[in-house]
Amino acid sequence: MKVLSTILAASAFASNADIAAHLIAADSSFWANAAKITGSSDAILRAWNGKFDKAMDDAFHFCTDKSYVDQEIIWQCGKKVTEATFNKNPNFNLMGRYAASQFHQLDQNxxxxxxxxxxxxxxxxxFSTVGSTLVDIFDVDGNGVLQGQENHDMHFGLNNIWDEFSSDKNRKLITPILDTWIGSDLDNNVDTLSKAEMTEQAILHSVPYW
Known part of the structure; x- marks a missing residue:
């Protein structure tokens, strides 16, 4: 029994260490990407050519019943999303923190x-920042896409993070998302997951929350 307990404790420690490493890498990569991507996000929007218009409209009206949002409205909206996802870590609020850091670029007038x-x-x-970051932190060979073992590592890593920061109620809600394999094929290569494809997946998997 003592040996089993030791093994389980070691496994838990390794898992927690992996989670911490992924979160540190994700945080660093996310903010570096945010600084680069936000400035060109109008071009990304044009390239979508209306593809996600309904998702954007739903997200906007999920956040506000007004004709605008401000930093406080987005912060409160982000708290609602966090409650439905990382509810065991209420300070996560990635949406709110992103808006706070990039608001001056987005507020064009x-x-x-x-x-x-x-x-x-x-x-x-x-969402382009989210998609790019998820590829960056698991793209071991640095070729800009996830493939083979990198895809397995990405899904395993995300499941561990959700297990750590989501309650059982929320975990059941997002299980279908985490069980999804490669669901986007924008580059006609079903064996890889590009940053654009990961961005699409991030959007499509967020739609149920709005």
Whole structure:
């Protein structure tokens, strides 16, 4: 029994160490990507060519019943999303922190608010940053896509993070998401997952929360 307990404790320690390493890597990569991507997110939005218009409209009206959002509205909206996902870590609020850090770039007319058009640019920037970051932290060979073992590592890593920070109620809700394998094929290669494909997956998997 003592040997079994030792093995289980060692396994838990290794898992927690892996989770911590992934979170540190993700945090560093996310903010580096945010600084680069947000400035060109209007071009990303144009490239989508209306593909995610409904998702953006749903997200906007999930956050506000007004014709605009401001930093406080987005912060409170992010708290609602966090409650439905990382509810064991309420300070996570990635949406709110992203908006706070990038708001000056998104608020194109400087009125302290984001109209729907400005919000859409922020939506494109946020989800492109998420998609790029998820590829970056698991892309061991640095070729810009996830393939083979990298895909396995990504799914295993995300499941561990969700297990650590989500309650059983939320864990059951997001299990279908984490069980999903490669669901986007924008580059006609079903064996790889690019940053654009990961961005698409991040958007599609977020739709149920809105």
């Amino acid at each position: 400087g009125d302290g608010k984001l109209c729907f058009e400005e919000f859409k640019i922020g939506f494109a920037g946020f």
